[in-house]
Amino acid sequence: MLLIKCPYCEEERPELEFRHAGEAHLVREGKIIDQSDEDFAAFLYLRQNPKGLVYERWRHIHGCGRFFNAIRDTVSDKFLTVYKAGEPRPDLTAIKAEGAAAPTTRKRRSRTTKSEL
């Protein structure tokens, strides 16, 4: 059972209190109705799932109830950092990433969106 630091409760809590909520920083377009088939398919279905560092969402569902983001190494299961929903993606170069490669960035990741401002 992992220990996960909740950025709202400001302490590590047992994994039993949390629920994983998929890849982080997927952006729902403001005018989603106008989105192209290709972009919408990517938003809906295409995920990175890399070996190594992942940006992912968690919810402290049996705790404070908040959604937040985390960077975790899927090889060691170690959390590098956690941050509140809506906060910008932390600078990976500033975070010590021992032995794990940075996640590859895709085109739609580089977009600046409201959730990152």
Add this chain to the structure above:
Amino acid sequence: MADMSSATRLHPLRADRQSGRTVSVTPAGDATRISLRARPDAVAKLSRLLGLSLPTRPKSTAVAKDGRAALWLGPDEWLLIDAPDSDVAAVLARADVLHSAVDVSHRNVGIIVSGEGADRTISGGCPQDLSLAAFPVGAASRTVLGKIEVIVWRTGEDSFRIECWRSFSEYAYSFLQESAKDCGI
């Protein structure tokens, strides 16, 4: 015309069970409960109205002289617990700051776990660290007990109040009774 005052309350738990040696597990009495939601800028005003300082630190609580209590559950969420005849709902209805107050008096059931070994009894199903250092008197947190969600509130070194949803109360009560058998002295 039917009798308008005939509807009586039926508590889901009956305080008719043996507890585990030094640990007693008993249903708490009826209470008024409000799920209160508000942003930081409303906290001061709501605190004045409620007559207590709404806690803003994680895992903390505030209790007014008359027993009205506010448990921090999340950054914009508190559970207010008060006497059954409390006017707290009416008080909040007068608040002119942005907030949400929802009556959950009947949604939750309280269970009191007390006596030497009360902390171990809860640790039979709760993965949080309940040592006094990590979970001091006055600490409260939503968490897990066995297979259900509960709120654990430490009201004394050897006493806790557990709050859970009504239909899970039978499970919580049985679970704590079972665990108390293993943890009483």
Add this chain to the structure above:
Amino acid sequence: MSSSLSSGSNRIAGKGRLTPAKTVRFTFDGQNLTGLEGDTLASALLANGIHLVGRSFKYHRPRGILSAGSEEPNALVDIERDKARRQPNVRATVQEIYDGLKAKSQNRWPSLTFDVGSVNDLFSPMLPAGFYYKTFMWPKFAWKSIYEPKIRAAAGLGVVPGEADTDRYANRFAHCDLLVVGGGAAGLAAALGAAETGAKVILCDEQPEMGGALRYESGVTIDGLDAYAWAEATAARLRNMSNVTVLSRTTAFGYYAQNFVGLVERISDHLSRPAADMPRERLWQVRARKVVLATGAIERHMVFANNDRPGIMLASAARLFLNHHGVAVGRKVGVYTANDSAYAAAIDLKRAGIDIPVIVDTRDNPASPVVEEARALGIEVLAGHAVFSAGGKRRVSSIQVKPNKGGGNERRITVDALIMSAGWTPSVHLFSQSRGKVAWDAANERFLPGDHAQDCVSVGACNGTDDLQATLDEALSAVAASGTRLAASGGSGWVGGMVGSAPGAGADTTVKAFVDFQNDVTAKDVRLAVREGMHSIEHVKRFTTNGMATDQGKTSNMHGLAIAAEALGKPIPAVGLTTFRAPFTPVTFGSIVNNARHGLFDPTRRTPIHAWHAAQGAPFEDVGQWKRAWYYPQAGEDMHAAINRECVAVRNHAGIFDASTLGKIEVVGPDAAKFLELLYTNPWEKLGVGRCRYGIMLREDGFIYDDGVVGRLAEDRFHVTTTTGGAPRVMHHMEDYLQTEFPHLDVWLTSTTEQWAVIAVQGPKARQIIAPLVEGIDLSNEAMPHMSVREGRICGVPTRLFRMSFTGEAGYEINVPADYGQAVWEAVHAAGKPLGLTPYGTEAMHILRAEKGYIIVGQDTDGTVTPHDAGLSWAIGKNKTDYVGIRGLLRRDLVAPGRKQLVGLRTKNPRTVLEEGAQIVANPNQPVPMTMIGHVTSSYWSENCGRSIALALVVDGTKRMGETLYVPMPDGVIEVEVTGTVFFDEKGERLNG
């Protein structure tokens, strides 16, 4: 009768730590025996001269006791308290005896001394490694029906108990600064050092008493005390410290992420009459800031022909039996060793008066103080020699010895026991489980902890620290002990030895030199595996099953690895080590499940009105964790009669239904309507206060996720209902969007499912029935039309009264605070009974709604159905520019022709009721496999319609009205006509009744 006699003829007066007067009576295979309090079953059997305790897994060879600990591969027995409390595969070396203990040997028939299965031993040339895989391949069908059952009956270990376990099991989550695994010298020192700094410490050891190797060492002191006395005193001191928890009989079986370690504490297995409420075992789920692994080392056996004969055992085991239990494992004990440690055992036995005819040492020139001491005691030491075979069958009777390098005379030496040591294997199991990397210590041919992956440190023998003083120093420094210092004297570090086949075990194809006793794997099996192309140690393991039994190869892994490496011509580290996995020793299902049994297996959720339903004799339907009243049978009624009566009563008079399980969410805030606009397909901004609307919620992909009626209580307050099963996920879904996509909205969500008991009163007399009970609400059609909500009082308590319908009748859903639910139900029921008010359950509810074509999400939809498919296009706000699923609904496949649409089906024979899930075809005469164009989602007998009714998803269904389709069933094809989904009151006039 002297007590030494009564507790076994091999008990040596004055030896060991057990009290001769404290005798314990037990049975083994029905034989009445006596041991002493503190004996393990193994020590008590040996005291009584019994070595033969079981038969082996594959060849049914007689087996004895190899070890004195949890690494035991052979001495597996069945312990029975009663029929329900019987445990197979208990290691006799771990089980403590108690008065009345009943132990039985396993894997033999008809008896332990005469076992029919031992013919497998004679046929063993035909049973090589991989034999099962090669032999039983043809004919294919025979594997399941013939080969596997026969093999399983003949091989295998104990027999699983047939009855439910009546024991109790407990669980405890624990948190500490330091967890120390292992209570030997290293573990005790680390625990003491840390405890004295005030740290919160948990110390566990699998044995009944702390001490580890100090339990058998002789001539060793720590802090001036006899080492075992020091261990006892230190354990007692730790037990008295409030910051320390000392757990004996407790195995750390699994080491998981972030210093999460699973322990099993055996609480009552050693007690004659455990208290009724005493758990048998307690699972400890420990989270430690730091872990000290002081898990020691395990002695290896020598691999030579017939090394499995009862009476052949590890030297350290013989020493423990002597020095702790006061038991001599034989009267004429031979010794076979490749390192010094067996000498210490020989010396102790010799000093206790036991004849040691020979020490056979594979080393050419052993020279150390213990070797000299043995010689000085008059023991013959045959250096540079090997034992090439052992005689005797059910007990070793002799050993055959010859020089390693050939030449010289073969000697046959009579013995009644042989003790052996090939050296010591550091216990790196938990370290390896923690994802630490082991490193090869070439000088001493052993794997040691290398890079740590977690905050843990290995100390003492498991870290390759062999000297006692060094061990104590290492343990204290590992915990940064400030003041604590411990001084040791004596205690020898046992390094060296050998791995792999001993000289003389040879490449011979007939001898059985066992590597893995529990799985009957011999040296030649490992060589065969390599010859057959298994070049990875993981493949060798699986081909031979070496190390795969319940002992997980604690004694065999290194030997197997060395033999494979030799056969491959590679150095050991190049061949690699198999992965260590949890559990370290077998863990009972009981302790894993612990209290999640019976009523605590899963929460059973009951509504506030449950007791009333139960009193009426209603059977309950499981809906998720909820129990819902299914129907209310009256005297003489079967299920169908009861349901038909309930359905008719609702339409003719009125029915009362417990809808409390419906999910409810209160949505509060100035942006509440705006939020609902985004979460539902429907428009909400213009919904008037006091009005309700049926809402559909989609996922982003455009498919229906949930539905329910939403009432507006105030400009900024909505009462949302969800399906019973959907309540938690809908709340999660709404919170997700609110927190992460629409955080700018001023709105909050609160689950109120359990705040309200919900009593549905439906039917033409509904208003008449509730009116006398309601205060402060005008119930007239004009004031409170269909789809409206009011707040007021009923039976003197607050209510949220909904005028709504899931039956097609005029009706109400009375929400009252949960604790009042039963009283209000009873009052409504009493008021309505004279008017024909009838309680109805979930089955009638399902039929009534199907008669009206109302869908149930999850029954008529399956996660691939859009509102258009379900005939609910009217519920989509036409002018909306955004809601969850709006883009999904525009996807090409979702607007393409040929989608399945919800339709009604009428069977040509009105009495035929279709099966839900049945497939539909257009032409029943087409060849199999037919093209299926849909399936039945709901199907019932409708008493109100006087015929069967069904809903179905059918390709282009709405274009097929009036078409005849076919439902092929095993006993014939059923003809159906495609219709609309509404079977009763098509115009919906009754709603406004």
